[in-house]
Amino acid sequence: MIGSLLQPEIEELIRNQQWNELREALAGLDPSDIAELILDLPEERADVAIFRILPRDSAATVFSHLPPDHQEHLLRALSNEQMRSVLAGMSPDDQARLIEHLPAEVTRRLLEVLSPEELSQARDLLGYPPNTAGRFMTPKYVALFPEMTAEQALAYTRQFGRGKETLNVLYIVDRNGILLGDVRLGAVVTADPNSTVPEIEGRPVVSIPATMDRQDVVQEFRKYDRSALPVVDDQGHMLGIITVDDVLDVAEEEATEDIQKIGGMEALDAPYTQVGFFDMLKKRGGWLAALFLGETLTATAMGHFEKEIARAAVVALFVPLIISSGGNSGSQATSIIIRALALRELKLRDWWWVFGREIASGFALGAFLGAVGFCRIVLWHYLGWAHYDGHPYLIATTVWVSLIGVVTFGSLVGAMLPFILRRVGLDPATASAPFVATLVDVTGLVIYFTVALLILHNTLLKGV
């Protein structure tokens, strides 16, 4: 909440090439504020000027805070030496994430400037499947041996602690690299100096497999309230740590993706303000066209009832009302279930329980909406606002019965689709509200016209 006040001043300094003054002005700012400042600067190449001046450590941190496309732009503009310096200051997980997102030519130039050790750390992280714990762990942690005392652990941390991602939690590892436990630095400081490190905190070992999906990682952090968790391979060897501030970013990204998918589009993968116009069109247009093609089936379905519509146009008036109610109840159910699956409140095996519950909910909600609709139609008739071809009660009953069927069907489809998608290995959030609505629209039409034919075949729809 600081940077924006200084912006005009900083621009002035760059324009006048007052580099020393600029260096001083930047020294008082947090790296994340400098990153924000860079994004707001109108001037071309102002970012490169700032990077020439920043001390190496904060240059790397500022760089980590920039969006991917701006990072790419900067990498192309910086000299090899500057690039090396920025990269060397980044943590391996940030390096890995950067390398993964860059076009091949930039990656090649970038891998050339990494030292062999940095390269191998970044490569290790990249060896895990996307969106698993292995991708965003960092190997920069302090490992203690189990025979150390609190005093020794403190001295060891003092000696080897610099440059680690976090010192908040230290890890107890045996000579074979097997994780035995962890201990908070705060607990080490306040402990009896002569107690051995495994004695300090009596808490059980909690660890994360490197292959765990990142949404599961978020839930593990929520469950255990820790500031960092260790990542292990399937033999229990400690590989790295994940810190909760990275997990917060993951949680927000996952939620953003889910919200955009539920809205009926591809995830944008970048802030709205930074997605290009045509990129945006592509991410929205694809799903819109697919939904549109699905929805053309409604025209086909209605085509089958064209004679009925021509005979009694009044039947057509309620089409949008009926099918939208099915879509709305489906949209509710799918949003609830997608989120409950993401938070691991529901597991795949719970589908049968949800099935029963949503049938009951759908029936109750449909009956309720139908009653509202029935009253509305009868009321309009008595007020003389609509005539319903002289059969208000029959039409009102048709609407009521159809709504029970359509809303029940909508709730059920909305609730089951996320389970089915998860079962076949797809993202449950693909069961977007518009997708469910489209599915329900076609079926809803068939339900409605079938009910109408059954109820009205002796009156309005006689002889059709």
Add this chain to the structure above:
Amino acid sequence: MIGSLLQPEIEELIRNQQWNELREALAGLDPSDIAELILDLPEERADVAIFRILPRDSAATVFSHLPPDHQEHLLRALSNEQMRSVLAGMSPDDQARLIEHLPAEVTRRLLEVLSPEELSQARDLLGYPPNTAGRFMTPKYVALFPEMTAEQALAYTRQFGRGKETLNVLYIVDRNGILLGDVRLGAVVTADPNSTVPEIEGRPVVSIPATMDRQDVVQEFRKYDRSALPVVDDQGHMLGIITVDDVLDVAEEEATEDIQKIGGMEALDAPYTQVGFFDMLKKRGGWLAALFLGETLTATAMGHFEKEIARAAVVALFVPLIISSGGNSGSQATSIIIRALALRELKLRDWWWVFGREIASGFALGAFLGAVGFCRIVLWHYLGWAHYDGHPYLIATTVWVSLIGVVTFGSLVGAMLPFILRRVGLDPATASAPFVATLVDVTGLVIYFTVALLILHNTLLKGV
């Protein structure tokens, strides 16, 4: 990931009243796993049995991990002495959150058992408006004076650090209680023992006003990547700290609320599996009924075009297709904008920029969908699958032109509604996908029939 394996064994121990063995079995478990175990235990009052046995500290932690309704149930079952012991072990922010959620009678009993000091801490936290930083800060932190050296700070932490929420970050506060800065314990440990604490970390002070909205707090944590941030009043006095693990919970809760609202319902405020059937109906039924009443306007709108429908039923066939496309594009736009506002990627003042962009997007997407629709209709005509009363090109043009209008309007309404809601002080997520779809349906019908009248008045709709 440990508890579930032990469950049958634990049940066995409780049934046989083997309390000592039970105590031993629980000692090896993390409090969050014990909480999970309690939720899974089928036996009535098994939870009370477990709470009798747990040591005081872990009893409080286990209790914090239970869902609110289970906490309430337990509080009623525990003796006053047990309740005191559980509460005393909880941090003030957890106490405050608990008190806020309980029915008045339980709260009264509970406030009686709190010590005056605990009560005043919990009351302080409760004095801030709901969903602000003041509500989930904790006053349990270590404050250093600026003249202390690293060595003194370490000794001070050793002496006063027990029982604090976190020792990961220590706070530098002057004699008047004004926050001067913070320093990580890890940096204190690795620093030159003789340097004073303000010298250790050259980073600028970042703090959070107590009245800041909790979604803003999440974004501040994302920006600064800190494990804890200090909370201050408007004069800069330090009031407490917020730790990132609490912020992770807030971020997930906020996203859950937004997703459920976007789905077109009230936020559930509890996991799906723990919301009662009738509660669920209430939270879904209210919005469904409101949307339904809004949607009855489509019947009114279509009533105005009943003559046209009776004359050329073919026109009615495309109604669901057209209006659903408007709803889908609106659903996309509203989800994107709601999320961008929540993440503070967009500010209120950006509405004008979004307005221009969404008009352009909507027009492009509508023109694209219209082209798809045009081809589909003409193709069906040539394949002989539909006859369109002999005017396939006129109908296809009607669909095309209408889609441009409806999709543009849908994108615009979907994008602007969240801004308007935020402007008048409501939650932007109230602009749910179904809400936008309903708004767009009514207007979409009018657009479609108006275009149809303009294009078809000399042919299919002659003389209407």
